[in-house]
Amino acid sequence: MIGRVAFLLALVVLAGSANAENPAEHPADCRTAEVQPERNFALPQTARAIKAKKLNVMVVGAGSSLLPGPNGNKSAYPARLQEALQAKLTGVEVKVGTNVTARRSAAEMVKAMVPELAINKPALVIWQTGTVDAMQGIEPDQFSQALDKGIHVARSAGADVVFINPQYSPRTESMIALGTYAENMRWVAMQQEVPLFDRFSIMKVWADLGTFDLNSATKKLDMAERVHDCIGRLLADLVIESAKSSAPPAGAGR
Amino acid sequence: MIAPIPTERDLRLDLFRGIALWLIFLDHIPSNAVSWITIRNYGFSDATEIFVFISGYTAAFVYGRAMLSNGFIVATARVLKRTWQIYVAHVFLFAIYLAEISYVSQSFDNPLYSEEMGVLDFIKNPDVTIMQALLLKFKPVNMDVLPLYIVLLFWFSPILWLLLRAPSLALIASAGLYAMAWMFEWNIPAYPQGTWAFNPFAWQMLFVFGAWCALGGAKRLGHWITSSVVIGLAILYLLFAFAIAMTWYLPWLGPYVPKVIGEAIYPIDKTNLDVLRILHFLSLAVITVWLVPRDWPLLRSRLCWPAITCGQHSLEIFCLGVFLSFAGHFVFTEVSNRVLTHVMVSAAGIAIMVGAAALISWYRRVERQGPGPRPPTTKTGYAGGSA
Numbered sequence: 001m002i003g004r005v006a007f008l009l010a011l012v013v014l015a016g017s018a019n020a021e022n023p024a025e026h027p028a029d030c031r032t033a034e035v036q037p038e039r040n041f042a043l044p045q046t047a048r049a050i051k052a053k054k055l056n057v058m059v060v061g062a063g064s065s066l067l068p069g070p071n072g073n074k075s076a077y078p079a080r081l082q083e084a085l086q087a088k089l090t091g092v093e094v095k096v097g098t099n100v101t102a103r104r105s106a107a108e109m110v111k112a113m114v115p116e117l118a119i120n121k122p123a124l125v126i127w128q129t130g131t132v133d134a135m136q137g138i139e140p141d142q143f144s145q146a147l148d149k150g151i152h153v154a155r156s157a158g159a160d161v162v163f164i165n166p167q168y169s170p171r172t173e174s175m176i177a178l179g180t181y182a183e184n185m186r187w188v189a190m191q192q193e194v195p196l197f198d199r200f201s202i203m204k205v206w207a208d209l210g211t212f213d214l215n216s217a218t219k220k221l222d223m224a225e226r227v228h229d230c231i232g233r234l235l236a237d238l239v240i241e242s243a244k245s246s247a248p249p250a251g252a253g254r
Numbered sequence: 255m256i257a258p259i260p261t262e263r264d265l266r267l268d269l270f271r272g273i274a275l276w277l278i279f280l281d282h283i284p285s286n287a288v289s290w291i292t293i294r295n296y297g298f299s300d301a302t303e304i305f306v307f308i309s310g311y312t313a314a315f316v317y318g319r320a321m322l323s324n325g326f327i328v329a330t331a332r333v334l335k336r337t338w339q340i341y342v343a344h345v346f347l348f349a350i351y352l353a354e355i356s357y358v359s360q361s362f363d364n365p366l367y368s369e370e371m372g373v374l375d376f377i378k379n380p381d382v383t384i385m386q387a388l389l390l391k392f393k394p395v396n397m398d399v400l401p402l403y404i405v406l407l408f409w410f411s412p413i414l415w416l417l418l419r420a421p422s423l424a425l426i427a428s429a430g431l432y433a434m435a436w437m438f439e440w441n442i443p444a445y446p447q448g449t450w451a452f453n454p455f456a457w458q459m460l461f462v463f464g465a466w467c468a469l470g471g472a473k474r475l476g477h478w479i480t481s482s483v484v485i486g487l488a489i490l491y492l493l494f495a496f497a498i499a500m501t502w503y504l505p506w507l508g509p510y511v512p513k514v515i516g517e518a519i520y521p522i523d524k525t526n527l528d529v530l531r532i533l534h535f536l537s538l539a540v541i542t543v544w545l546v547p548r549d550w551p552l553l554r555s556r557l558c559w560p561a562i563t564c565g566q567h568s569l570e571i572f573c574l575g576v577f578l579s580f581a582g583h584f585v586f587t588e589v590s591n592r593v594l595t596h597v598m599v600s601a602a603g604i605a606i607m608v609g610a611a612a613l614i615s616w617y618r619r620v621e622r623q624g625p626g627p628r629p630p631t632t633k634t635g636y637a638g639g640s641a
Contacts, residue, residue: 063369102369135373137448140525170591171362172370173284174583175355177395177451180524187520190508204285207591215587217362224366 030211030230040245041193043160047243049123054093055085057239058120058159060109060150061128063102064167067224075225080232081126081239088240097122105133106146110153117157124239125154126197128164134181143181147188162239163189163196168203170215195242197235203227263315265553265562266546271308272565272611275575276604277301282396282579285586287593288600293538295503297495298522302399303535306457309403309568310464317414318469330411337407343573344400348387351394352377354580376446386445393444393451396576402452405442406461413462417469425471428462431455436526449525456527460535479540488537495534560604563611570614571607578603 049055059065059078067076082096099109099116106129113125127150133143147163154161165185166178182200189196207214212227277292278301294300313333321329359374376383376392386392390401416424434440435455442450467475478484498519501507522528552558564571582599589595 063372064367066368068365068368103372131369135370136446137444139448140521144521167367167370169367169370170285170587171358171364172367172373174580175358175373175395176370184521191517214364214366215591216364219363219365221365224364227366 030233040242041195042245043124043162043195043239043242045123045158045160046239050089050092050243053091055089055095055124056120056122057081057085057094057096057124057126058116058122059096059098059100059126059128060113060116061098061100061126061164062104062109062132064131065098065100065128065164066102067221067228069221071221071225075221075228077228077231077235078126080229081235082232084233084236085239088236103132105136105138106130106143106150107138110146110150113150113153117154117159121157122159124162125150125159126162126164126235126239127154128199130178130181130185131166131176134166134176134178140180140184144184144188147185148192151188151192151194161192161194162235162242163194164235165196165198165200168200168207168214170207195238197238199231202231202234206230264548265558266542266548266550267308267311268562268565269546269553269558270304270542270561270565271312271568272561272563272571274301274304274308275564275568275571275607276561278305278399278572279575279579279603279607280600282576283582283586283596283599283603286582286600287596296499297492297538298499298528298534299531299538302452302524303460303527303531304538305399305568305572306402306406306460307464307535307539308565310406310461311468312568313407313410313461314414314417314465314468317410318418318465321411321414321418326411326415329414333407333411333414337404340400340404340407340569343569344390344397344404345388347397347400347573347576348394350577350580351397354584355394383445389445391443391445396579398451399572401450402454402457405454406458409458410465414465417462417465421466421469421471424462425466428459432459432527441525451525453526456525460527460532479543484540485544488540491533491537492541495530495537560608560611563615564607567611567614571611574607574610575603578606 046055059081061078065076065078066072069075073079078096078098078100082094085096086092086094097120099112101112104112109127109129117125129147130143133146151161163185165182169176178200186196188194203212203214206212206227212223214227216223277294280286280289281292281294281301283289289295292301317329317333320332355374355377359371359377363371383392390404393401413424413428416427432455435453440455441453442455444450463471498511501511519530522530524531546553553562582603585599586595
């Protein structure tokens with residue numbers, strides 16, 4: 001009996017250390033080959049910062065960039081992103097700062113962005129938005145204008161922009177009409193040549209494949225933490241891929 | 255000069271309205287795998303256009319006759335009675351929605367979704383929200399079509415009056431209002447903020463156009479819409495819309511869309527009934543009229559009966575469809591979210607809609623016959639139905 005427990009423990013420890021050895025590798029469950037970015041737009045400032053061995057990133061977001069609890073800051077995706085970027089960019093000093101407050105619309109975030117950009121001078125702004133605008137039923141046109149303005153503000157401060165679209169949330173799907181907002185976001189991203197991290201589709205694939213049970217009524221944090229961990233890693237992939245791609249952007253599609 | 259109104263109901267309207275009701279039901283279940291078959295995935299317009307156009311057509315058909323035979327006041331009273339019925343139906347659906355929301359807010363508290371759960375906060379202030387819902391300013395997701403219908407029908411009798419006397423003038427006025435709504439960004443405010451998801455100032459045009467067609471406009475257009483040039487153009491436009499729609503689902507096609515075209519067509523505005531959507535609907539209508547003649551034998555066959563029955567009781571079946579889409583989503587989240595479940599829930603929903611419509615038809619027939627044996631006052635069968 002004791003032998004069996006010890007054996008199991010050993011297995012667990014082994015599995016754990018195997019994971020710890022390859023922190024940059026995705027655990028199998030994060031993989032989402034089904035979701036390919038439509039277009040890789042270049043991130044010139046980010047590429048320059050990586051070359052200069054000092055990458056300063058700022059995550060601007062609302063409630064879905066946060067996790068509650070005492071470890072919330074450490075397990076939410078911005079911190080996971082910092083870790084993943086650091087692991088992949090050896091020799092580069094990576095810093096991911098956040099300007100995150102729940103229930104902010106895109107327009108409110110643009111206002112918050114201005115002083116933040118002046119102080120921190122990031123090379124890359126990762127902008128998570130859309131959900132709150134959809135919940136508040138903000139005029140879709142105004143939402144698009146706020147996105148345009150935010151991109152302009154960030155770019156004039158010398159930063160690239162990456163968008164993160166809303167989460168896939170099966171329980172509230174019939175209550176929050178994300179459609180128009182997600183489409184407008186995709187359209188602005190395409191026009192302004194901003195890479196879009198398609199969080200919605202990725203999470204939908206996870207739900208469909210059973211990777212995560214996003215319907216679960218649990219109050220526990222473990223699933224939420226693993227989701228954020230995956231988001232942080234995939235986001236790091238997107239940032240590094242886009243920074244690498246120096247191809248000049250061609251004509252726009254959708 | 256007052257145009258004569260055809261006396262026999264065009265079964266094609268019932269057929270396509272019934273189909274539109276099914277499509278609206280399928281589209282309203284979020285992430286429903288079966289909604290891949292609905293037309294919104296293959297072009298610019300969707301079932302809403304069909305529903306609004308046919309509703310305008312049948313409203314003119316039913317109340318136009320009433321206005322000619324019983325006068326303006328009586329017809330107005332009947333229109334307003336119908337408006338009231340739709341309003342009551344909307345409030346009933348809102349009550350069901352409240353029940354669903356309350357359940358979710360009590361049972362679901364996943365920390366991953368603390369932001370999204372904020373959408374349920376409105377039940378903490380029922381005093382404001384319920385009042386705003388009764389004023390049609392607070393409209394939950396997927397409950398925008400009935401308020402649009404309520405507003406359109408509420409103002410319908412003066413429009414009908416004009417349509418009966420000067421149809422072209424009424425149509426021009428309607429198009430003018432549409433253009434003004436675009437120019438001056440007119441819309442009705444919503445609660446807590448924003449505006450109506452279906453702008454009545456824009457969508458009225460399709461409703462009035464439907465009414466205009468019912469009052470002889472279709473006949474006037476007859477030669478025109480059956481000409482090979484128009485049919486050819488309609489086919490070309492549908493193919494173009496189809497090609498664009500494919501780039502939404504197959505992103506690798508995106509780069510083939512020339513930048514000029516992309517900038518010209520996007521964003522395609524559903525709130526204000528984008529011209530691209532109207533053209534898409536009109537193209538579909540032209541092709542449909544061409545393929546399905548009025549005396550198409552299949553219209554009286556068993557194959558078309560389920561959709562026709564649903565189309566003849568559109569208000570009841572529409573409301574049932576909204577309720578069933580809530581229920582369907584509930585099954586997806588609580589029971590199973592597999593594709594097989596999606597197919598079964600979709601099929602069961604449509605079967606329930608057909609069953610309910612058949613029941614209503616049967617009950618109307620029984621009611622008409624009244625107590626004791628008496629010859630029916632109206633033609634039985636397909637002639638029934640409501641606006």
